[in-house]
Amino acid sequence: MDELGRFRRAAVAWAAGGAGADEAAVVARELAGGVRTIVLVEGNSDQVALAALAARHGRDLDAEGVAVVPLGGATNIGRFLDVCGPTGLGLPLAGLCDIGEERHFRRHLGRVGLGSGLSRAGLEALGFHVCVADLEDELIRALGAEGVRQVIEAQGEMRPFHTFQGQPAQRERPVEHQLRRFMGTHSGRKALYAQALVAHLDLERVPRPLDRLLSHV
Known part of the structure; x- marks a missing residue:
């Protein structure tokens, strides 16, 4: 594993606590010199999309x-800020979250001394950006429903998508909602489509949170 990968693994183990946390903290501190910025994102699909x-x-x-x-979920942001922020490694930070989890980011950024009563603009100035409602929703709006269908077809998943659309709970929902829900139905599917949708994007239509985050780092 490369050094940045080892750093990520150590930071996650340190934030998780438990028996191996002290050893992970030592490793993370040893490798922190090779890290310019830490970007805290909710899950693997966000990581894949940004890359x-x-x-x-x-x-x-x-x-x-x-x-x-x-982070393995936005509610873990506090532990990661303790590890990576001013009281921990003290490295420059940025991040991405869903609008429903914005309050957790605001509260914990304030708690570690990175801003009090932060507005959306204040969050962005720190390098933290908010997706409405989430990254998948942002990408679907950027590509349009037909563009997303083309990506699903390219992945060979139109038949499973049509089956999903036929479920009673989905039949009357807008296609954009169906597309978003479809991406979360199987483990690994969100990450698969995060990469595929970004690959298909017109670079003039990149969702603002993703575009601004990449520009910040």
């Missing part, structure tokens, strides 16, 4: 020392 967008701009975030670290 895919960077690659489309000819950037390799790992090579640049930008460690994109999935």
Whole structure:
């Protein structure tokens, strides 16, 4: 595993606590010198999307020392800020969250001294950006329903999607809602489509939170 990958793994283990946390803290501190910025994102699909967008701009975030670290859920942001923020490693931070989880980011950024009573603009100034309602929703709006269908077809998943659309709970819902829900139906599908949708995007229509985050780091 490369050093940035080892750093990510150690930071996650440190934030998780438990028996191996002290050892993980030592490893993370040893490797922190090779890290320029830590980007805290909710899950793997956010990590994959940001890396895919960077690659489309000819950037390799790992090579640049930008460690994109999935939190495993937005409610874990407090522990990761304790590890990575001013009272921990003290490294520059940025991040991405869903609008429903914005309050957790605001509260814990304030708690560690990175801003009090932050507005949306204040969050963005710190490098933290908010997706409405989430990253999948942002990407679907950017591509349009037909563009997303083309990506699903390219993945060979139109038949499963049509089956999903036929479920009683989905039949009367807008197609955009169906597309978003479909991406979350199987483990790994969100990450698969995060990469595929970003690869299909017109770079003039990149969702603002993703675009601004990449520009920040």
